[in-house]
Amino acid sequence: MGSTVPRFAPPYDPDALDAAVRDRGAAVLEAAYPPELCSTFLGQVAAHLAAHPEEGEYAARSVLGGFQGDTTATLHALVGVLDCAPELVLQRDIVDCARRVLRPLSDTVLLTIAEYMARRPGAHRQELHRDTFSWRHFPQGEDPIALTVMAAMSDFTAANGATWVVPDSHGGPATDPAPDWSAAHQVELAAGDALLFRADTFHAGGANTTDDQTRHIFSMGLQVGWLRQVENGTLSVPPARAHGLDPELLELLGYSHELVLGLYKGGHPRHALAGS
Numbered sequence: 001m002g003s004t005v006p007r008f009a010p011p012y013d014p015d016a017l018d019a020a021v022r023d024r025g026a027a028v029l030e031a032a033y034p035p036e037l038c039s040t041f042l043g044q045v046a047a048h049l050a051a052h053p054e055e056g057e058y059a060a061r062s063v064l065g066g067f068q069g070d071t072t073a074t075l076h077a078l079v080g081v082l083d084c085a086p087e088l089v090l091q092r093d094i095v096d097c098a099r100r101v102l103r104p105l106s107d108t109v110l111l112t113i114a115e116y117m118a119r120r121p122g123a124h125r126q127e128l129h130r131d132t133f134s135w136r137h138f139p140q141g142e143d144p145i146a147l148t149v150m151a152a153m154s155d156f157t158a159a160n161g162a163t164w165v166v167p168d169s170h171g172g173p174a175t176d177p178a179p180d181w182s183a184a185h186q187v188e189l190a191a192g193d194a195l196l197f198r199a200d201t202f203h204a205g206g207a208n209t210t211d212d213q214t215r216h217i218f219s220m221g222l223q224v225g226w227l228r229q230v231e232n233g234t235l236s237v238p239p240a241r242a243h244g245l246d247p248e249l250l251e252l253l254g255y256s257h258e259l260v261l262g263l264y265k266g267g268h269p270r271h272a273l274a275g276s
């Protein structure tokens, strides 16, 4: 059995955190989100799904919903949907770590995805996979092109399906065969903790063997600026809705450019926003 995922308590040491993510493939940031924000998030998700049941149904039928199965409920593109999403996405330690760790391959960072997942009782253990599968034609190497966050909005326990991670499994193409389960560790988290890992680290959602506990996840990705995002950020938050959002959030959504990529009429995409 290999070693476990390094854990950090606040205040996080940036160098140690970067080294864990970059070189070991994963780290836990304990207490990354305050308990009140987790409660606010769950309340806003519930209110939104009650008011817009069609969005939950759409997600279940979507490309990602097919992979996740019917014991998982999801809500996507959260920045366009929940008032508290900017605060979750702009978690300072996580975004700063991503900027540093992705810097060798990119000047800018984009938000890959920002979603809610509820893994209900009966959810099956997923196959070990790499999130770089989205970019499987890209030759992966030593430096990461994307990071994934699984943040616990309720406790992650072994019984309710805490995420499995294979430390040190990063660095190869997404199509590599998955390692043996004996190398995987289940990462238990308290509500508010965040698991941060390279998108090329093998991981899987665990089986929820409880009768009565839903595991609530806020998940996001951060990626190099020249790569296509999983969620289309500027459709999720179109110009009419983007006005007034935090400039850094706009950058992450794609109102930004990496050299000559992502330009709007040859210039900065912020010019597409009203009043800019």
Ligand SMILES: O=C(O)CCC(=O)C(=O)O
Residues within 6 Å of the ligand: 068, 119, 126, 150, 161, 162, 163, 164, 203, 204, 205, 206, 217
């Ligand atoms: O459920 C989890 O903790 C991980 C989920 C995951 O990796 C996925 O849905 O692709």
